[in-house]
Amino acid sequence: MTKKDLxxxxxxxxxxxxxxxxxxxxxxxxxxxxxxxxxxxxELRNFGIFCFKKRKAKIGRNPKTGETVPIPPRQVVIFKPGxxxxxxS
Numbered sequence: 001m002t003k004k005d006l007x008x009x010x011x012x013x014x015x016x017x018x019x020x021x022x023x024x025x026x027x028x029x030x031x032x033x034x035x036x037x038x039x040x041x042x043e044l045r046n047f048g049i050f051c052f053k054k055r056k057a058k059i060g061r062n063p064k065t066g067e068t069v070p071i072p073p074r075q076v077v078i079f080k081p082g083x084x085x086x087x088x089s
Contacts, residue, residue, distance in 0.1 A: 003029075036077055048081040 001009075007025055011018040032050070035042050042050040057073040 039075070044082070046082050046084045048079055048085055050077055050079055052076065053078045 007018055007021050011021045032042055039052055052075045055074050055076055058071050060069045060071045062069055
């Protein structure tokens with residue numbers, strides 16, 4: 001599902017014009033992005049949690065030359081799905 005598909009579906013289900021839904025969806029995404037830039041944890045009940053995980057420094061390899069390259073430690077965004085989002089096998 002793309003952002004456009006999401007906007008169309010929300011517009012259809014709520015009866016709100018697509019342009020209004022588009023502005024709301026884009027504002028929500030910009031708020032989430034701003035919070036992630038500030039390294040904030042985002043918890044959306046029944047959906048999931050966006051948080052940061054520290055990755056250790058490691059040694060990588062350049063596939064072209066075979067040369068070893070140090071990879072510095074960094075933080076990455078991870079998503080932990082909520083209970084209702086988890087799919088049972």
